[in-house]
Amino acid sequence: MKAPSGETSAAGHRLALRGIGVRFGGLTALDGVSLDVAPGQVVGVIGPNGAGKTTLFNVVCGLVRPTSGTLELNGARLVPQPHRLAGLGVVRTLQGVGLFRGLTVLENVMTGATCTARAGFLSGLLALPRGDRDERRLREEAMALLERFGVAGYAAALPGTLPYAVGKRVALARALAARPRLLLLDEPAGGLGAQDIEELAELITTLPREAGCSVMLVEHHMDLVMRVCDRIAVLDFGRLIADGTPDEVRENPAVTEAYLGAEAEETPFAAEATPLAQEAAA
Structure with a gap:
């Protein structure tokens, strides 16, 4: 797959989240999360089930209103409204397919x-x-x-x-x-086979250059995340516990602990033996 060559050559929007908190009744879904997506970057959001990844995406898309914190798009205050995001150049895919069946x-x-x-x-x-x-x-x-x-x-x-x-x-x-300037990918590799994931990884890495957009993605396939992302943010129980390059996140003991109790051989990074992972490590 090849990204479209659009008219825009710029590298995409800048998204800034500052101290984002979300509470549902007595449940804290997000607690003071700050995160940046710079123009031309691919930023991944990972974490165990229930860490708050989908809630964070829904905040950016305007589907969930934060109880605290602010969002900025290119330095301007952003109050997301789902029906207006596309006009701002912010586009989201869904976890499944989400096509109009008719x-x-x-x-x-x-x-x-x-x-x-x-x-x-x-x-x-x-x-x-x-x-x-x-x-x-x-x-x-x-x-x-x-x-x-x-x-x-x-x-x-x-x-x-x-x-x-x-x-x-x-x-x-x-x-x-x-023609998004910020593309939000919600588990783009979910349900795909190895070859399709390889092709997806190739596409995502070309998007900032060829489609002129920044990318923020939530994904469980760690080999894909480690290959395509410039930075990775790790959530656990609604808090940001790590934010750095793939190598920095891979070596972060807090990430290991969050996933599987510090059993390094069982972390999502330990079994990186797929072609994607081998290429990322080369």
């Missing part, structure tokens, strides 16, 4: 690009006035993305007929069709 693959990818069009494909679905020139451009751009992702042969297919790995590629293509 639309074809091509139409799904076209919906991702409507936020950059003056008159978009969605207006056509709603029988609203639209520009034929815009719609032709959307179709051409969407088809080009499908070709780059190697799934152009599925353009006329419905999501329910797709192999899971193909559906994940289509979902990523739809996200990139929106």
Whole structure:
């Protein structure tokens, strides 16, 4: 898979989280989390189950309102609202596939690009006035993305007929069709086989350069995280316990303790024997 070559050559948005806290009743989901995603960086968020990773993502997306702390986008205060994020260049993928089941693959990818069009494909679905020139451009751009992702042969297919790995590629293509400046990937490797994960890793590493976006991802596949991320943030019980380069995080005893009680041979980094991990360590 190859990232699209968009018109924007800049390296993407800067996201800053400062002292983010979230409480659900008596439960503290996040406790004073501060994190930066610099332009052009790929930043991973990892941690054991229940550490607060999804809550942190939902704060950035506006699905959860923090009880304390602030967010900034390019130095300006950000109060995320889900329906306005795409217009700010912030796009999120879902843990699964999340495609519109009643639309074809091509139409799904076209919906991702409507936020950059003056008159978009969605207006056509709603029988609203639209520009034929815009719609032709959307179709051409969407088809080009499908070709780059190697799934152009599925353009006329419905999501329910797709192999899971193909559906994940289509979902990523739809996200990139929106020309994000900050791309939020929620477990992008979930459910994928080894070869698909290899191709995904190759894609993610090219995004800052070729798509002009910063990337923040939550992922459980540690070999993928260690290869593609410039920095890794580790959460445990809602607190940030480590933030550094992959090598720094790998050697951090607090991370080992958080995962498996300091049994180093059982940490998520100890069994890095896949081709991805071997390449990252080379």
